[in-house]
Amino acid sequence: MKLRRHCGFWVVAWLAAGAHAAPFVPPDDAQVLEHLPGRTTAQFRELKALQAAAAQAPDDLSRAIPLARAYIRASRLEGDPRFLGYAQAALASWWKDSDAPTPVLVLRATILQSSHQFGAAIADLDKVSQREPRNVQAILTRATVLTVQGRYEAARRDCERLSRSAPEIYVTICTAAIDSVTGKAANAYQSLQDALRTLPRVDDAAREWGETLLGEIAHRRNDKAAERHFRAALEASEKDLYLLGAYADWLLDQQRPADVIALLQNETRVDALLLRLALAQHALKRPEAAVSIETLRARFDASHARGDTAHQRENARFELFLRDDANSALSYALANWQVQREPSDLRILAETAVATRDAAVLSTVKRWLTETHLEYDLDAAIIGAGEVKPK
Incomplete structure (x- = not known):
């Protein structure tokens, strides 16, 4: 349907x-909007x-x-x-x-x-x-x-x-997405996995969404099952850019940059995916990393000139990991946190707080983890940096 x-x-x-x-x-209204790709x-x-x-x-x-x-x-x-x-x-x-x-x-x-x-x-x-x-x-x-x-x-x-009007699988996914970030990750994971396996007539869109969410939950819990879920989502997916980004992030955390390059080498039109590709190229000291970094810099500069603020999380990662500018990265991460508060937003906020030794921001991270009961297996160097002192 x-x-x-x-x-x-x-x-x-x-x-x-x-x-x-x-x-x-x-x-x-008469302007030619786009010459669509040549495929039929x-x-x-x-x-x-x-x-x-x-x-x-x-x-x-x-x-x-x-x-x-x-x-x-x-x-x-x-x-x-x-x-x-x-x-x-x-x-x-x-x-x-x-x-x-x-x-x-x-x-x-x-x-x-x-x-x-x-x-x-x-x-x-x-x-x-x-x-x-x-x-x-x-x-x-x-x-x-x-x-x-x-x-x-x-x-x-x-x-x-x-629950009054939607197919059961969508109700389960919707609830699991919230449970997974409010201290009920294990229950969310199990209930969603069971639903995908047992509910009749789960369409490809629901399966892709559900498997992607399972992959993200497993990623945050440092569970190797994440890859199985991301691959299952890819099998159900026509081509979902969010899914590619989530899978690439997991591969980067697993120290598998070569696999990221294989996954994203044809997705350079998308800034968020080019960023992950550049991170992988940089990790392997590939010469093409310089081209990707310069392309991202030009795109982000153009975005800023337009007044576009939709890429602040990506800007923060770019500045921190590819330009080694922790202070700029922290500024972007803080601005992004005012707008959206997903686990990935919290992570870059934590990473920039540690890099700049900003105890106040790190306290914000820890407070969010405590208040929401978010289960995120962040490295101790990110959330447990007790040696960070107030400036």
Whole structure:
């Protein structure tokens, strides 16, 4: 069922919030938006057909909605944030309407969160929930944004609401995502693993999402089973950029940079994946690391010039590990922490705190671990640096 497939996409894509830049919106409806890749896949044939149909009647909601959805899907597959701008352009007739139709509100929230406009995204999703309390997409996406922000109890309430209308596997995944970062990682892991094995009719989108989450839980618990889950997710995946990044992070932690290069060597268009590739090249002292680092520097500089702040976690990793500038890295990590509070955000905050010997920031890290009961097997050098003294 198409709805179930889209639900899987919304949440998997939104966990990668840092991978998207602010969308580009063309100033002229006649402007050529993108020369699509030369392949003749069914997806891109469908996209071209939707473009042609919408061009004939840009104010026709029944044509604009499928086109916007197709662009959002393309942004995930291609890792190109411009597609999100094209989706916004497809919805131009309703974009500024505070009382826009429900499908527009859901898609607008998707685009808004991509540039970390979480408050505006939540506002749109709240309107959808008022109109349609059982709208699965709105509930799932709201729960995901709240989880990214570290607002776990509010997110849990949304997961509970799903039980009235969503397939059981999505309810299980939604709940497991929150349990895994609030002191119930073992239960979350077991319940999700059991659900994927025993529930009937688990579609590929749910399997990919579930296996990716299992891989991340195992990674945080330093469990070698993480690789099995990431590989299972890849088998169910069309091409998910968030999944590739999560798997690459695990490989880097396992001191397997050569495997990271094999995984990501053809994914250099995506900044977050190029960063991981550069980290692997740097670890192996490959000469091409210099090219990757310079490319990232230029891309990040251009992003800053546009006022885009969606890459702050990646900026922090870049500055700390590839440019050896711990103070700049800490600035990015702190700014990022004000916006999103996933385990990976906490980790880079901890790493930069230790690198700069900032006891106050390290205390923030330890306090979060204590308050949320997050089970994260961070190295003692990161979270146990008791020798760090106040400046």
